[in-house]
Amino acid sequence: MAVVVVALTVVAAFRRGRAGPDDDVSAVTVIGWAAVLVVPPLLYVVALASGLSVPAALFASFLAATVLFWVFGLVEEFVPALVAVVAALLVGLAPPQVALAGFASPSLLLLMGVFALSAVISSSGLSYRVMMWLLVRLPDTPFWHQSILLFSGYALSPMVPSSNARLSLLTPVYVEMVRGLRLPARRPAITALLAATFGGTLLFSPMMATSKSSNIAALNMLPAQVQVEFSGVFWLVAAAVAALGVTGIHLVLLPRLFPAGDQTPLPREQIRRQLREKGPLRPAEWVAAGGFLFFLAGTATVSWHHVRPAYLAGCVLLALLLTGTLLRKDFQRQIDWPMIVFLLGMDSLMRIMTHLGLAEQLAAATGRVFDFVGGRAGLFILAVLVTTMLVRLVLPVTAGMLTAVIIMLPVAAANGIHPWICVFCAAVFSDISVFRHQGTNGIIQMRVAGLFDDVDEAGFLRYNMWMNVARIAVVYASIPWWQWLGLL
Amino acid sequence: MKRLWRDLLIAGFLTTFVILLGTFNATKPRILVLHSATQESPWVTRMDAGMRDALQRNRRPIDVEWLYMGVTAPGDRDMREATAEAQRAIRRVDPDLVIAVDDEANALIARDYVGRDRPGILYVSIDRPPSAYGYPGEPNVTGIADALPWAAVRDVLSGTFGDRPTIAVLGVDSESGRAELDQLRAFDWGPVTAGPADLVSTATEWRAAVARAAGADALVLLSIQSLPDGDGSVVPAAELSRWTQEWTQDNAGPLPIGTSVDFVVDGGALSFSPPPDSYGEDAIDLALDWLDERRTPGPPPPVSSAHFEVAMRQDLLAQRGVVLPPIYAEAARENGTLF
Numbered sequence: 011m012a013v014v015v016v017a018l019t020v021v022a023a024f025r026r027g028r029a030g031p032d033d034d035v036s037a038v039t040v041i042g043w044a045a046v047l048v049v050p051p052l053l054y055v056v057a058l059a060s061g062l063s064v065p066a067a068l069f070a071s072f073l074a075a076t077v078l079f080w081v082f083g084l085v086e087e088f089v090p091a092l093v094a095v096v097a098a099l100l101v102g103l104a105p106p107q108v109a110l111a112g113f114a115s116p117s118l119l120l121l122m123g124v125f126a127l128s129a130v131i132s133s134s135g136l137s138y139r140v141m142m143w144l145l146v147r148l149p150d151t152p153f154w155h156q157s158i159l160l161f162s163g164y165a166l167s168p169m170v171p172s173s174n175a176r177l178s179l180l181t182p183v184y185v186e187m188v189r190g191l192r193l194p195a196r197r198p199a200i201t202a203l204l205a206a207t208f209g210g211t212l213l214f215s216p217m218m219a220t221s222k223s224s225n226i227a228a229l230n231m232l233p234a235q236v237q238v239e240f241s242g243v244f245w246l247v248a249a250a251v252a253a254l255g256v257t258g259i260h261l262v263l264l265p266r267l268f269p270a271g272d273q274t275p276l277p278r279e280q281i282r283r284q285l286r287e288k289g290p291l292r293p294a295e296w297v298a299a300g301g302f303l304f305f306l307a308g309t310a311t312v313s314w315h316h317v318r319p320a321y322l323a324g325c326v327l328l329a330l331l332l333t334g335t336l337l338r339k340d341f342q343r344q345i346d347w348p349m350i351v352f353l354l355g356m357d358s359l360m361r362i363m364t365h366l367g368l369a370e371q372l373a374a375a376t377g378r379v380f381d382f383v384g385g386r387a388g389l390f391i392l393a394v395l396v397t398t399m400l401v402r403l404v405l406p407v408t409a410g411m412l413t414a415v416i417i418m419l420p421v422a423a424a425n426g427i428h429p430w431i432c433v434f435c436a437a438v439f440s441d442i443s444v445f446r447h448q449g450t451n452g453i454i455q456m457r458v459a460g461l462f463d464d465v466d467e468a469g470f471l472r473y474n475m476w477m478n479v480a481r482i483a484v485v486y487a488s489i490p491w492w493q494w495l496g497l498l
Numbered sequence: 499m500k501r502l503w504r505d506l507l508i509a510g511f512l513t514t515f516v517i518l519l520g521t522f523n524a525t526k527p528r529i530l531v532l533h534s535a536t537q538e539s540p541w542v543t544r545m546d547a548g549m550r551d552a553l554q555r556n557r558r559p560i561d562v563e564w565l566y567m568g569v570t571a572p573g574d575r576d577m578r579e580a581t582a583e584a585q586r587a588i589r590r591v592d593p594d595l596v597i598a599v600d601d602e603a604n605a606l607i608a609r610d611y612v613g614r615d616r617p618g619i620l621y622v623s624i625d626r627p628p629s630a631y632g633y634p635g636e637p638n639v640t641g642i643a644d645a646l647p648w649a650a651v652r653d654v655l656s657g658t659f660g661d662r663p664t665i666a667v668l669g670v671d672s673e674s675g676r677a678e679l680d681q682l683r684a685f686d687w688g689p690v691t692a693g694p695a696d697l698v699s700t701a702t703e704w705r706a707a708v709a710r711a712a713g714a715d716a717l718v719l720l721s722i723q724s725l726p727d728g729d730g731s732v733v734p735a736a737e738l739s740r741w742t743q744e745w746t747q748d749n750a751g752p753l754p755i756g757t758s759v760d761f762v763v764d765g766g767a768l769s770f771s772p773p774p775d776s777y778g779e780d781a782i783d784l785a786l787d788w789l790d791e792r793r794t795p796g797p798p799p800p801v802s803s804a805h806f807e808v809a810m811r812q813d814l815l816a817q818r819g820v821v822l823p824p825i826y827a828e829a830a831r832e833n834g835t836l837f
Contacts, residue, residue: 035500043507047514065557068522093515100519102526102559366557 042082050075065103065366072097076359077404080447087454088348091355095362104362112357116320117172121350123323124175126330127301129344132182134294134335141186142281150276152199155191156206156264159184160257163210167221169309170319173407174353176211177452178346179302181459183207188464191276195464198268204456204465205268205473209260212452213477216437217253219245224408224440228415228433240430249434251491255484260477267473297335301326349458356450360409369416380421387489387498390427391435394418395482398439406450411440428497438485442478527789528561530593530617532584534602534674536568540760541721541774545599545623548778556786563591569602570672571723572699573732581606593617595785598641600624601673604631612636618788618797622781623772625677628800640788640797642780646678647770647806648685651718651755654768655690658753658820659715666711666752667695668704669720678720678757701725701733708742708751717742717752719761740765743814753818762809762837767818773807809835 050071057067072094079090099109107114131137148154159180166176184207193200215222219229219241229237246253291299308315308322330336336344363369383389397417402410414436422432441451449457453474456462462470492498531549535542546564553562565587567580584607588596595618598608608619609631621633621641633639655663667682669675675697682692693714696707704725711717719742722735735758742754743766756762756769780803787798808830815822830836 035504037500040500040503040507043504043511047507047511051514051518063557064559068559097515097519101522102561 038082039084042078042084045082046075046078046084049078066368066371068101068103069098069363069366069368072103073359073404077447081445083446086348087458088352088355091352091359095355095358098359098362104365108361108365109358111361112354112359115354115357116318117357118350118354119324119327120172120175120320121323121353122345123305123320123325123327124170124172124178125345125350126327126336126341127298127305127323128178128182129340130294130298130330130335131179131302132185133340133344134292134298135288136291136295136298137182137186138189139285139288139291139295141183141190142285145187145190145276146278146281146285150278152202152265152270153261155187156202157261159187159203159206160210160213160260163207163212164214164257166211166306167214168218169220169306171220171223171226173211173215173222173452174349174455177207177455180207180211181461184461190281192274196466197271198466198469199270201465201469201473202264202268204461205264205470206260208452208456208470208474209477212441213256213260214253215441216434217246217249222408222411222437224411225433225437227408227412228436231415231419232429232433236429245430245434248430248492248495248497249488251488252434252438252484255487256477256480259480259484263473263476263480267476268469293333294335297330297333301329304329346459349455352454352458356406356409360406360412363405363409363413369413372413373417373420376417380418380424383421383425385425385427387427387431387492388486390422390425390431391485391489393421394432394435395439395485398436399442399444402440402442402448403445407440408450411436414440428492431492431497435485438481442481443474444478522559526559526561527595528563528591528593529595529597529785529789530587530591531562531564531597532587532599532603532607533564533566534568534600535566535570535723536574537564537566539570540763541758542566542599544759545774545778545781548775548780549782550778551775552779552782552786556782558786558789560786560789561591563587563593567603567606569606570600570670570674570721571725571735572671573726574723577606588617594789595620597622597781597785599781601626601677605673609633612639614638620781620785620788623774623777625674625681630677633800637797640784640800642777642784643800643802644772644777645802645804646681646757646772647804648682648687649804650770650806650808651716651757652685652687652690654755654770654822654826655716657823662689662691663715664691664693664713665716665718666693666714667718667720668707668711669695669697670723670725671697671699672721672723675720675723682718682720699725701727701738704733704738705741705745708745712749712751714752717746717754719754719756719758719766722756722758722761736760736764743767747814747817753820756809759807759809762811762835766809767811767814768820768822769809770806771809772803773805776805777803807833807835809833809837811837 053074054067054071057070062070076090076094079085080087095109098104099106144158148158162183163176163180166179170176184203187203188200193203216225219225229240305322305326308317309319312319380393383393394414398410398414401413405413415433418432418436419429422429443449443451443453489498533542565584567584568575569577569580594616596608596611597620598604599622601624604621604624608621611617611619612632613636619639621628623642623644625644625646628634628643655665667679669679679695679697698704698707708717722738724732724735725738727733739756739761746752746754754766756766757771758769759771759774761769784798787794808826810826810830812827827836
């Protein structure tokens, strides 16, 4: 009773503080809150009644609340995962060392370092300078502008195994390019540029073992000799058709979805003058450039020095702080803390799921559902697609991929299909996002960073849908290549 | 209007969140582990480690609290005070299950709850028969009785000392010590002759009893506890173990055979002891089975454990000309207790 009174008092005070018209509250929001109130407890009861264990039923209800928060956009993106983690701790679903493991992992350093570097690259003016330098030298066509972002993302992919981190590094470049090109808001040109940025950070994710953290985790589930074979360049060789396919489709798709129209020519002379006026690199730019090159070189040579990229990012962060390039105020304001909480909260949520062994339970529960595959690669790919899409309805990219792999690996083994194909298909399909809450592949990050404010969001989402289809197409197109390689 | 509904629903969510999760937390199963000995006792440390291993495998949210009565050694602690503390803990925690470890916790506390709805009693490592506490047939009681490894001791003695070896017995005068001695006396030792048995309360008495046992082939040591010395100090159990081994070694006394888990660690040559970590794991597994009302309703049946672990120092045994079959050394090696 006391809790009810306190909650109502808080809400009443809250209402007094921000009384206003009903216009800003949609019916969908009201329905969303009603769903969040009713569905999780109901799901818990139903799950228990249908024979699920108490931990599984609890996790299902927490996950349902999280997904509903996202689907209905009820709160900021980073809040739902935090709600689930706190709830899990409250009921003792997992010990703190598991439930908060995401926040105690090297990922914290990686994200802090990369976000800080990204902020300094932008605030020091380095990204603006680089962008102006590139615009002056490269042909003044949308193809070249977009290609810079696409292939920069590709170049980062083998070294930075997190699409979120890659997106953070590319964001200042994108923002400065928009500024330099003076692209008008919500027009095809700016949307195409954002699509190229997104494509650069994401399209190459499944194409190498090191370009996605879940690829590395999934590779560890494979037999030792397969791990050795696919941990290097052979992954890229086997994925070549898909890599070329998505790149080709992306390049063909952009001009058609976002026609260039009449674009004012770039005022090159003015840009040259601005470059001259900026003079030589300032100390902050030197530090930012040094940090970026250090991180890039360090991640490219991990196999030699064996220092994890997260710790390299930690060193970069220290360098920025010790040199005074990143001050206390910048540390507070320029690092995207909500995004860090979101990503680490998701990480923690998935660690709780692993702790409870729910993926294995799910794999066991699927039983003989996949008997229809019958050793046919086409049907197996379909099975992985459906499984991954279903899992991704409730789980983020990394956990969705790994869960799909855990479910489908035994099916691959039973059907004589090479296990890497299972991993690769799950990696490609887990990047597919249809609904708003599935945007853990980077779309949520872009939304939180405000990158959608100036673009044609519907057009961008149309591009994303086309690329979803492209992903499926290129996997099927890879079958003859895999047969030629002897994988099928 | 929509705003009002939205705000009311947010209030509803917050309220439901706190009430439902709070209620779940308040009503989730609670276990109170009631140890007879102190937390520092090696037996307790290893049993707790076994329990924590089993709890780490458990995924169901439960609360576990530990209480250490510390009443196994003479002069350890006032029994009435320890009993009152344990009773207060049971009232405070209101556990679904009390895991009562060793005879003292069962004799002083657990037996009082027999026949009640709550809490359930899960006894572990009791050396007296469960009937001594009125447990058999009671719906709220189950557990693991401790069958001390006398058969293993007898086999070693027969194999080492020939036809009619004799043993002396020495232990501490406590509830556990008396229960162990009763179990020893009830065992069919033939062809071994069980000689004099001493339960002592001080280190001085302990040393005297070791000296008195000089004529026997072996000296079977029941659970060893820290004991008060004549000068008011306390002699640690480890010191008593080490002294006993050294004295019998130097004075061609009987071969000491320990039944404490840490006898050989502390300097002894040979021991056969119940495995505390295994007991701990089994106790938690049994408790979780009991608490799982959906798949296995009701308490699981009580069991008696005859498992034991071997620990040995081959050099000390060799000095006395004692050669055991290689299987003992291999069992000790496997257990990590071959020194």
